[in-house]
Every structure is written in structure tokens, then in C-alpha cells.
Amino acid sequence: MVPISQAWTVASYVAVQKFIKGRKRYPLVLMLEPLFRCNLACAGCGKIQYPDHVLSKRLTPQQCFDAVEECGAPMVSIPGGEPLIHPEIKEIVDGLVARKKYIYLCTNALLLKRKLDLFTPSKYLTFSIHLDGLKENHDTAVCRDGTYDTAVEAIKEAVKRGFRVCTNTTLFNHANPAEVREFFDVAMDMGVEGMMLSPGYIYEKAPDQQGFLHRDTSKQLFKQILDQPKKSWKFNLSPLFLKFLQGDFDFECTPWGSPAYNIFGWQKPCYLLQDGYVKTFKEYMEDTDWDSYGNKSDNPKCQDCMVHCGFEPSAVDATFGSWSGFLATAKATLTA
Ligand code: SF4
Numbered sequence: 001m002v003p004i005s006q007a008w009t010v011a012s013y014v015a016v017q018k019f020i021k022g023r024k025r026y027p028l029v030l031m032l033e034p035l036f037r038c039n040l041a042c043a044g045c046g047k048i049q050y051p052d053h054v055l056s057k058r059l060t061p062q063q064c065f066d067a068v069e070e071c072g073a074p075m076v077s078i079p080g081g082e083p084l085i086h087p088e089i090k091e092i093v094d095g096l097v098a099r100k101k102y103i104y105l106c107t108n109a110l111l112l113k114r115k116l117d118l119f120t121p122s123k124y125l126t127f128s129i130h131l132d133g134l135k136e137n138h139d140t141a142v143c144r145d146g147t148y149d150t151a152v153e154a155i156k157e158a159v160k161r162g163f164r165v166c167t168n169t170t171l172f173n174h175a176n177p178a179e180v181r182e183f184f185d186v187a188m189d190m191g192v193e194g195m196m197l198s199p200g201y202i203y204e205k206a207p208d209q210q211g212f213l214h215r216d217t218s219k220q221l222f223k224q225i226l227d228q229p230k231k232s233w234k235f236n237l238s239p240l241f242l243k244f245l246q247g248d249f250d251f252e253c254t255p256w257g258s259p260a261y262n263i264f265g266w267q268k269p270c271y272l273l274q275d276g277y278v279k280t281f282k283e284y285m286e287d288t289d290w291d292s293y294g295n296k297s298d299n300p301k302c303q304d305c306m307v308h309c310g311f312e313p314s315a316v317d318a319t320f321g322s323w324s325g326f327l328a329t330a331k332a333t334l335t336a
């Protein structure tokens, strides 16, 4: 579970955006991609298929800070590529902590244990560890043996040193619900604060096109996985998003809720799709044709998407943006 201070920051931010500033669209989590290069090549990844000269580029700390200031979101997720490869990742994290942003540093953890000394435990910093299941499933998903053991070792060390740690699991159509539930037990036993879950986005560039879940199969799978959840399981996701994954609650995506910034600029419309780039956040918000996206649009690239970067902001907006959403969240929490 996220700390009260973070929940309060997010709730008050949403209230100010909606009820005081009257903004119809506002960012919640900046997806700050400082580089695309990675030390793995997972079968379901759509982020690393760039030519070498692009993979060699990265954002400077100042570019990261400028994007964060421009966007104004209270939370910053740092995916990649692998952010721990970035030679100035310490400066980037320190600068964001100084700005009181809640950071989720997403990592496959291969380098984490070695690089932990760079960082200081803080309520603002969470390591979000890519772990797609138990040993065999995870190593298969990331296409390298031994990765699970390395990640687990790093998680235990980070927890021992007082860092906030959560797991980040992407599920594909070969997932076995019983094994995923067993994985939840193992992850919680490692002392993580919570778990994040999402179906994989159907990246056209990903090498394994057969493994992706579609909307109906996603809902069936998550229903089986999350049925009668154990009290010991903690998720770093809003209860309404978990209901959405199971098909029990429906909302449209809010791509502007998790805007993405990388070496090309602000990516339209979301972290998953690349329909062009603009130089400023203002242009991104004002010039994107939002009606062309989402499940209710006729955009084929959106039809099967249930990914958390598109729908978790919708869940948060629903939770804190109205009494009915708040009550639905309370009910989802109590019946979980
Ligand atoms: S660890 Fe993440 S960024 Fe790296 S290849 Fe795998 S999915 Fe892509």
C-alpha cells in the first residue's frame, strides 16, 4: 500500500485540478523515459527496437527536470529501456526527490544490487521491479535464464536497506492463474510494499506477437487470478483498476493521465502509441486529437488495450473525482 502522504498528495492534487482549476484533462504520472537502451531483450517489449544511434541517446538530468516542471504531475515513473544504465541516474533521481515528486524507478533489477549505494531511502523513491512471475515464467518472459534469481536478490537487499520496493508484472496469454497467485504470495513474502499488474500492450514491433492478451481474454484471466484475493496481497494500484481488469467496472482510458516524454519530445497520445512528437507539454495537451483514441474510438490500436498507464489514471480520477467513484472504491476495497 502506498504511504498516506502519497495518497494525500495525489487526492489533493486531483481535487485541485478538477474542482478548483476546473481542468477536464490533467496529468497524473509523467512517464519519463531517459533512454531506450536495455540490458535485456524481452519477447513482449516494444521499446528497444530502435537503431543503435537512437539507443545511444539519452536525456540529460536538466531535460528531465524541465519536463517534470513543465508537466507538473505529482508522480514520475522512470521506465526505459533500463534506467540504471543511464550514467546520470543518481542526479536525475536526486533532482526529482528534491522536487518532492513520487518516483517509480522501473528496473529489471539486473544492476540494482550493485547500484543501490547510489541512492538513499526516501518516501519519494520506489523501485518498481519488473518480475513477470515465478522463476521459470519470468526467465522465459525476459528471454534470459538467471534473471529471476538476480532480481529477487536485489529486491531482498533493497527491502533490507529500507527502500520502498514494489513488483511490476506484465501478463501474457500463457499465464497460469494458479501460478500467478502463488507468485503473489512469494512477492509479498519478500517484503515488497505492493504489486502492480497489467496485461501487455500489443506492440507491433514486439518479437512475440502470439503471446498478447486481447480484451476478453484479459478479463477472463484477471478474474481467475484476482478471485477471492488473499488479505496478505497488497497492490500498488487503485481498487477500481483491479475491478476494471476483471471486467467488473468500465471506464475509458485517459492517455493524458500518463504523458510520455523521451529523447524525441512529448509522445502523442500515450506511452504506448507513437503518433508523433511535440516540443512542449502545452502543445501535447492542446493539439492531440483525443477523440481518436480509447476503446470507444474506432482506432484499432486501442481496442484491446487495458494497460495501467492508460486506465489507472481513469481509476484515480473516478475515485477522487466524485462521490460515486469514491463510494465504488470503498466498496471494491471492502469486498476485495
Ligand atoms: S526489461 Fe523492460 S525495457 Fe528491457 S527489454 Fe525487457 S521489457 Fe523492454
Ligand code: SF4
Residues within 6 Å of the ligand: 253, 254, 255, 269, 270, 271, 272, 273, 293, 294, 295, 301, 302, 303, 305, 306, 307, 309, 310, 311
Ligand atoms: S487505449 Fe491504450 S493505446 Fe489507446 S490511447 Fe488509451 S492508453 Fe493509449
